[in-house]
Structures are given as structure tokens and as C-alpha cells.
Amino acid sequence: MRGAGFETFLRQSAAGLLRLGNALTLDRAAAEDLAQETLIRVGLAWSRVRKDGNPVGYAQRTMVNLFLNERRRRSPIPVAEVPDRAGEDRALTSVDDAAHVHQLLAGLPPQQRAAIALRYLADLPDDQIGAAIGCSAATVRSHLSRGLATLRTQMTAEG
Amino acid sequence: MPEFLSTTDFDLPVTEDFLNRVHRGVRRRRALRLTVAGCAVLTVTGGVFAVTRPHEVTLPVPAASFGTASTAIADVDRFRIGHLPEGITLDPRADSATLIISPDGEDVTDGRSAGPLDATVAKSMRRFEQTNGGSYLWITVLRPLPATPERGTAILLNTLANRFLNGTTTVATFDVPTGKARLTRTSGTEDAGHGLVIISPDLSVIAIEANARVPADVLKAVAAGITPA
Numbered sequence: 001m002r003g004a005g006f007e008t009f010l011r012q013s014a015a016g017l018l019r020l021g022n023a024l025t026l027d028r029a030a031a032e033d034l035a036q037e038t039l040i041r042v043g044l045a046w047s048r049v050r051k052d053g054n055p056v057g058y059a060q061r062t063m064v065n066l067f068l069n070e071r072r073r074r075s076p077i078p079v080a081e082v083p084d085r086a087g088e089d090r091a092l093t094s095v096d097d098a099a100h101v102h103q104l105l106a107g108l109p110p111q112q113r114a115a116i117a118l119r120y121l122a123d124l125p126d127d128q129i130g131a132a133i134g135c136s137a138a139t140v141r142s143h144l145s146r147g148l149a150t151l152r153t154q155m156t157a158e159g
Numbered sequence: 160m161p162e163f164l165s166t167t168d169f170d171l172p173v174t175e176d177f178l179n180r181v182h183r184g185v186r187r188r189r190a191l192r193l194t195v196a197g198c199a200v201l202t203v204t205g206g207v208f209a210v211t212r213p214h215e216v217t218l219p220v221p222a223a224s225f226g227t228a229s230t231a232i233a234d235v236d237r238f239r240i241g242h243l244p245e246g247i248t249l250d251p252r253a254d255s256a257t258l259i260i261s262p263d264g265e266d267v268t269d270g271r272s273a274g275p276l277d278a279t280v281a282k283s284m285r286r287f288e289q290t291n292g293g294s295y296l297w298i299t300v301l302r303p304l305p306a307t308p309e310r311g312t313a314i315l316l317n318t319l320a321n322r323f324l325n326g327t328t329t330v331a332t333f334d335v336p337t338g339k340a341r342l343t344r345t346s347g348t349e350d351a352g353h354g355l356v357i358i359s360p361d362l363s364v365i366a367i368e369a370n371a372r373v374p375a376d377v378l379k380a381v382a383a384g385i386t387p388a
Contacts, residue, residue: 010178014178022170035177036177036180036184037184040184043185044188061291121169134371134372
């Protein structure tokens with residue numbers, strides 16, 4: 001019965017966690033690894049998580065913790081140069097835009113990126129975002145404000 | 160959602176292979192936990208026998224500085240972690256790597272082998288988590304390996320310590336069983352947390368990093384409980 005409960009949760013939540021993982025890591029393989037590790041940890045703690053009543057929230061917190069921990073232990077990786085824009089090729093425009101947004105997000109500090117992902121992809125309120133990334137709701141608002149301002153500034157500067 | 164974020168599709172397909180990997184991972188970790196628990200029982204049983212033998216020497220129990228503490232043993236590099244707050248558990252995965260550091264203090268990341276002027280440093284880290292899976296603290300040991308050039312050892316030691324001291328303010332210094340400790344506070348952030356850096360006589364640097372909510376007294380108690388293994 002316990003296994004069936006986790007199986008249902010896994011199938012229902014995997015898409016959302018992969019999406020959140022993709023927004024955090026901005027890399028498909030890394031997102032799959034992050035989501036896999038997250039779900040394994042949820043599976044190991046399933047009996048406790050189920051009693052807690054909010055397995056999705058637990059999974060999101062676990063994922064953000066794993067992401068931030070990984071960022072802490074890694075040396076900074078230089079951000080790749082901006083790719084040439086397709087310009088005339090309408091079919092590629094959306095792809096380039098996506099790549100561009102990825103690149104802008106990659107330039108944000110991990111906590112700001114996590115706050116933006118949790119707000120705009122997971123629709124979490126400030127206090128739950130704060131619980132996930134280990135800070136107060138006021139600091140979450142600061143992360144969101146600064147992160148969005150940075151993104152807008154960069155987009156404006158690049159025309 | 161801001162417009163520029165709405166242009167990006169972050170969706171990834173959920174494949175059966177992905178779901179199978181999750182199930183396989185859960186099964187393997189459960190098996191690993193059972194194995195580790197079995198080994199722990201054997202270790203404790205062995206410890207009881209050791210204490211009852213008259214000529215055995217037992218390690219001193221570190222002094223706990225607050226009442227809710229419990230003892231939890233883990234090793235990181237050549238050091239034993241003898242004290243953790245109640246409810247904090249060890250992430251079973253140990254993280255280790257060998258760093259190559261050039262004479263100017265930068266990590267060599269281009270894949271080349273260590274040159275005669277480069278230092279090689281063993282890096283070991285253990286992570287500790289709360290009952291909800293959230294990170295609580297990290298203990299990292301950086302230990303120069305014997306191949307490190309004698310000349311410049313002090314510079315290397317400063318380089319290693321500064322990896323954890325940069326961007327912080329030292330708020331206290333004191334002795335711990337493994338060396339000289341500095342309690343630090345992160346500079347310039349709203350929710351500044353504390354950290355702790357120990358410089359050991361064997362030229363190892365031990366860093367205790369924690370989430371911003373961990374009180375300084377807890378870090379001090381953890382540092383006091385670290386002993387040479």
C-alpha cells in the first residue's frame with residue numbers, strides 16, 4: 001500500500017519536479033539527475049512525508065536544498081558566451097529566446113534563481129519559498145525583486 | 160509570470176526509464192541503509208567489549224556545551240566528528256576530491272597533472288541534514304598532500320583558509336582539540352549566518368559551514384567535538 005502511494009505520487013509529481021529542476025539547473029541532464037535524487041529521497045522518507053501531508057512541498061524543499069548544496073560545493077563555472085542570434089530565421093527565434101532566458105537566469109545567484117523558479121513555476125508563496133531556501137519571507141521578496149530587476153536590466157541593455 | 164520567463168518552456172518528458180531509475184535508486188538506498196545499520200550495531204557491540212577490557216584506552220567524550228546534544232560519530236578525512244545536535248543525521252554519501260592548486264592560488268581545472276610548483280590538496284566533505292531532509296551543516300577538510308612543495312606552505316595554508324574566510328568577519332577566536340578556531344559571520348547579507356574555520360597543526364583546514372539558522376553556539380560545540388581520528 002505504501003509502495004502504491006509513492007508510485008502514484010511519483011507519476012503525478014515527476015513532471016512538475018523535472019520542470020522545476022530544469023529551471024534551477026538550466027540543463028536537461030542535470031535536471032533529470034536532480035529530480036531523480038529528489039524523488040529517491042522522498043521515496044526513502046515516504047512514510048514520514050505522507051504523514052506530513054504535503055509531499056509535493058517536501059519534494060520541492062528537498063530539490064532546492066540539493067541544488068543549493070551542489071552549488072555551494074562546486075567551483076564557479078564560467079557562463080558561456082552569448083550565442084549568435086538567428087535573427088532572420090523565424091523558426092529559430094523562439095529557440096534562441098529560450099536559450100537567451102536560460103543564459104540570463106544562469107547569471108543570477110543560485111538563491112535568486114531558486115526563488116524565481118519557486119515563485120513563477122511552482123507558484124509558492126513567500127513563506128514557503130523561504131522555508132525551501134532557508135531564509136525569511138522578507139529575504140525571499142528581496143531575492144525576487146533583485147533577481148527580476150537584474151533580468152530586466154540585462155534584457156533592456158541588450159535591446 | 161514575467162513575460163520573458165513565459166517565453167521559455169522548462170517542461171521535460173517523464174519517461175518510464177526515469178521512473179524506473181527512481182524506483183531502483185530507492186531500493187538500493189534502502190539496502191545500503193540496512194547494511195550501514197548492521198555495521199553500526201557491530202561497531203557498537205565491539206565498542207562495549209573494548210570498554211570492558213582493562214588495558215584499552217577510550218577516546219574522551221567531547222564536552223557538550225548545551226543540554227540537548229547527543230553523540231553521533233562520523234569521520235571526515237583524518238578527523239572524527241564526535242558531537243552533533245539532536246535530530247541531525249549524517250548524509251551517508253561522502254564527498255572527496257583531490258585539488259591541484261597553482262602557485263598563484265588558483266585551482267587547476269584544465270585537466271593537466273600537478274606540476275612541480277603546484278600543490279595537491281585532499282578535499283573531504285560530509286553533509287549533515289535535518290529530519291526534513293534540509294541541509295544543516297557541512298564539514299569540509301582540506302589537507303595538503305605530501306607532494307606539496309615545502310616552500311610556500313604557509314601561503315598555501317592561508318590560501319586554503321581564505322576559501323572559507325573571504326567575505327566573512329571573524330567574531331571570535333579560540334582553541335579546539337584540532338587547532339585554532341575562528342568563528343565567522345557572513346558579511347553584508349541580510350540573513351548572515353555563522354561559519355567556523357579551524358587551522359590544524361598538521362596544516363589541514365577544517366571548515367564548518369551551516370545554514371543561516373544554525374546558532375554560533377552549535378557550531379562551537381560541533382568544533383569542540385572534532386578530534387583527530
